[in-house]
Amino acid sequence: MASANIIHVTGLSKSFGSLKALDNVSFVVRQGEIFGYLGPNGAGKTTTIKILCGLLPRQSGEVSIGGLDIAEEPVRVKQRLGVVPDESNLYPELTCLRNLDYLGELYGLSRAARRARATELLGIFDLTDKKATPFGALSRGLKRRLTIAAALVHAPEILFLDEPTTGLDVPSAKALRALIQRINQQDGVTVFLTTHNLFEAEALCHYVQIIHKGQALAAGTAQEIRQRVTGRKTLEVTFDGPVPGDWWQVPGYRGRPPAPVNGRWHLETAGQELHQVLAFLLVRAEAAGVKIIDLEAGGANLEEAFLAILQEQRPGKEENP
Amino acid sequence: MKQWRRALAISRKDIVSYYGKPPLITWGLMFPGVLLLSIYLKDPGTYLQVSPGIVAMTLLFASTSMSAIVITFEKRAGTFQRLLLAPLHLDTIILGKTLSAAAYGLATTLILVLALAILLGLRLTVPGLFAIGLLLGAVLFALMGLIASMVVKEVFEAMTLMNFFRFPLLFISGVFMPWAKLPAWLKPLAWLSPLTHIVELLEYGLTGRSHFPSPWLPLGASLAFLVLAAGAAHVTFQRRAYL
């Protein structure tokens, strides 16, 4: 992968009244990568995107995009950016085709170039049969897709995606991730993607920056981040009948005693002992004469991951009860 | 960077998208149409005297309503952000939005003028001056509507805010009553109204006469108001476009 830094952010801060939405944030994005900006709701992700795209002035810090400062040369920088805001916001009364065409006009494309590009994008995003449909009449998932297509009309060097899959059903989100990967790989577009979904960051991003309460915390490759936050695994188990109260007392289980919610048990275990815990679970279920009808294993949730990282960053803070 | 082409693209899209929106039809055509009809029915002999005023009023309402709509509709739908994300100078956005609103005001007013000419025999004495008055008025009023709509969120708020100055303007600008007949204490105020000067330009165009000693006076004043409004629009956009 090319390694020139295309976005440079140093000491970026922004307050809304007394709220510090961004507090001395620094990071770099390398050309050609998918950069994940990962954080829970309210972390400051959208605020960061807005500042980088020239929608919001910053209070302090330096932002350089392709060597230019958007505060000084907004038109030149914006010409190189494609932006997909957190809400799909194309023109509801215009057809899909006309939306792409109009944005092409705003970015200075010739008529022929607009036509060719719109046709190509409708094809890539599987929207060709919707080209005469007004944007407002599309489903949520299709709106999202067209909004991304629209951000690519002028073949930008950098694509900003603000929580692209939030609110989509699982298949739509999956298809969208594949498209994002394709855009990055085939066209070499640098992607700046925000998400609150650790899984998504891991599946999609080459490099991840975690942000929490306006502060940039851990950063690293997706695998590095995953290793830092997967000390613990969670297990969700549902049996088809009542089980003895102590069934969960298997070797390797480390968490507090679980309580069932709607017949579903939630357990926590150390990552490397998952295999052992599962084996014992099966044995116990067999002995009690019940069957496991649903089982879900997952990483620690993001909230816990952030807490873990926060505690690493701030030694000396009080322990979790 | 050919910013003016992008401004034209904005205007073209607005014209296609927003012509025919209900507030535009109400305030742009029906209101002046009904008003003129009632004046004509009441006294067919004097309608020509008030026609510069009614034409200017139509221009005012149509242009300001359209520019309020092209901004507030898009702010509410979130699509205004598209313009801010695109590589456009703020002045390009202002120009694009102003042109579509002015074009709408002109089109509406021309329909009215044509109807007057065909149905009631209206004739122009100095057509060039009449046209200049219409053009200046359309752009000036469009800019005024743009400024008002930048200050509020909703379409109806923009309409309310604008009516707050549109209606008083009608009364001090010689729309219903010739400028010369205004009470003495109102006359200085009338000078400060951009509408007064547009009405006088139209009056010159229509009759070749006016209450002002020379057409240069309302022409100069209209131009000055235009520059003022453009500057105010620029400042308002700088302060409020990104909010």
Ligand SMILES: Nc1ncnc2c1ncn2[C@@H]1O[C@H](COP(=O)(O)OP(=O)(O)O)[C@@H](O)[C@H]1O
């Ligand atoms: N315009 C605004 N006015 C006041 N507070 C805001 C504004 N925009 C964002 N915030 C606050 O700043 C913080 C960060 O918001 P945001 O960047 O939208 O978070 P994220 O996108 O990560 O969910 C939140 O606490 C949010 O409430």
Ligand SMILES: [Mg+2]
């Ligand atoms: Mg957000």
